[in-house]
Amino acid sequence: MKCRICGKKPVIYMPQHRLALCREDFLSWFERYTERTIKEFNMFTHEDRVLVAISGGKDSLALLYVLRKLGYRADGFYIHLGIGEYSERSREKVESFVKKTGAELIVHDLTKDMGGIPELKKLTSREACSVCGLVKRYNFNRVAKENGYNVLATGHNLDDEASALFSNVLNWNVKYLGRKFPVLEEEEGFVRKVKPFCKFTEKETALYSLLNGIDFLEEECPYSEDANSVFYKEVLNQIEEKFPGTKLRFYLEYLRKVYPLFRERENRELQPCKVCGEPSPSEVCPVCRLRERVLNLKSTGRSSTG
Ligand code: Q46
Ligand code: ZN
Secondary structure: OOOOOOOOOOOEEEHHHOEEEOHHHHHHHHHHHHHHHHHHOOOOOOOOEEEEEOOOOHHHHHHHHHHHHOOOEEEEEEEEOOOHHHHHHHHHHHHHHHHHHOOOEEEEEHHHHOOOHHHHHHOOOOOHHHHHHHHHHHHHHHHHHHOOOOEEEOOOOHHHHHHHHHHHHHOOOHHHHOOOOOEEOOEOOEOEEEOOOOOOOHHHHHHHHHHOOOOOOOOOOHHHHHOHHHHHHHHHHHHHHHOOOHHHHHHHHHHHHHHHHHHOOOOOOOEEOOOOOOEEOOOOOHHHHHHHHHHHHHHHHHHHOO
């Protein structure tokens, strides 16, 4: 096999594109393809201020890197989740990486605000990832608005999007089918949310990071082992191996044919939370209710210990 552009030895073969590329041609293809996805979905322009949610993993660090390389006004946002040593190590990776890019870094320390994910998990019947997703989405939106960013970008890749779609289709979660798109427009109380890597596989973002010397955290969050998404990703990879191109087709055809059918039916009734003002499905938003529980626990803890 040879690089399709220059004939040199390839570093990757991407069966879904029937494309083999050498190091240099892969790097420039990756950047062009990112730009093309941004334009295809009207995600943002060079005038927009983009806040990239970064975790220390390959996808989010590569996203901040490539957006800045393409000349976008992108900065980083990190939430310290308080998940033991994993969070400490991810914070170190994030801080040292962002320093090199010249981007600004906003850090929100959840442990000082409400408590880390392990503590919050104990207060609800939700799984760790569900609580984590809730507080992350809340803070992404709040912090972006407070700091004057009109776009929030996350590093979700094709494997993330296709596996989430797969599990939601298996459960016929119709609400999901009207809500997931690589760009969710700005609306009352929400900044625009975008996923510029939605068409790249995990393998492609990992290779882009490695070839650029991005020092990302390889270790997974300890809670990810319980996440169903890992299982769905494995199943999709097995299908992909037998029928190359299925993963990308499954996702793109959903965007083209299924999302438009369900979008109209998705009618969220939201109101500003009475406590924090963020959009909420109830009078007090789920995050403020959780915070209230934390405060109650602290005050009863204090009174019982005297
Ligand atoms: S950080 Fe949070 Fe992930 Fe850890 S607790 Fe789950 S959702 S796995 S992206
Ligand atoms: Zn609230």
